[in-house]
Amino acid sequence: MSNVKETSEKIKGQTQQEPGHEYKMDPKPIFIREGYKGSNKLLNKVALISGGDSGIGRSVTVHFAREGADIAFIYLSEDKDAEETKRLVQKEGRDCISFRGDIGNRDFCRETVEQTIKYYGRLNILVNHAGEQHPTNDPMELDLDLMEKTFRTNIFAMYYLTLPALKYMKEGDAIINTASVTAYKGSSHFLDYSATNGARVSFTRALANNLAERKIRVNGVAPGPIWTPLIPATFTKEMVANFGKDTPLHRPGQPCEVATSYVFLASDDGSYTTGQIMHPNGGKVMQT
DSSP states (O other): OOOHHHHHHHHOOOOOOOOOOGOOOOOOOOOTTTTTTOOOOTTTOOOEEEEETSHHHHHHHHHHHHHEEEEEEEEEOOOOHHHHHHHHHHHTTTEEEEESSHHHHHHHHHHHHHHHHHHHHHEEEEEEOOOHHHOOSSGGGHHHHHHHHHHHHIIHHHHHHHHHHTTTTOOOOOEEEEEHHHHHHOOOHHHHHHHHHHHHHHHHHHHHHHGGGTTTTEEEEEEOOOSTHHHHHHSHHHHHHTTTTTTSSSOOBBHHHHHHHHHHHGGGTTTOSSSSSEEEEETTTTTO
């Protein structure tokens, strides 16, 4: 764990253009901690992960692969990051395919699910992870067109991917949705992003109730401040330099400190867990 803490403490002010690229970050996020040993918890399962090219999404793909899963992941335009993630999954001895496109497009999402089924013949785990955020200090400056785009990416896309996936998912399969600590504490800088994450939490609970009879589990993960490309792509240099220092642990988290929550929820370890949200947030919102 020492390298995780040391890496988190070395973060300095830096910015990027959206959507952000992991290969440009300094220091690089830790996607899997040294010494993590897989135990075939997801052996021969197929997982489809949106936003799987970098950050938490990359960490989830690699953890799933080390646990025995084959991977399909979606990314927007970060080709270099996506190629590296694919290489990392294949290094684990698992198969991997990727899809480049906008999850805000329902036809693209439907086709992605169909292509995953065509390639693997099954789909056992769906991770609705990809999202976007755009800071605004003054509510009067909120770009309503950009707000609609944020909702389309963060909320509508969950329906666009989940509904076609449910045609193929069976008893024992799992859906995991990524929310955020902002769903619980709010954020004065991210009015629309916070709202979308509140909707993600509610969607998770409602869908869990709906699918309980089919024995398909639905859960979520609401990370706190985690060192991913989204941070330098949307924060100022000063905000990045102080990122995560206001948590009780006084540092941001690393993707590898979040991805294990997804492993638990996707595997039989979480067989009696549905409609729940896990909170790897460094103690940011202890009352949740």
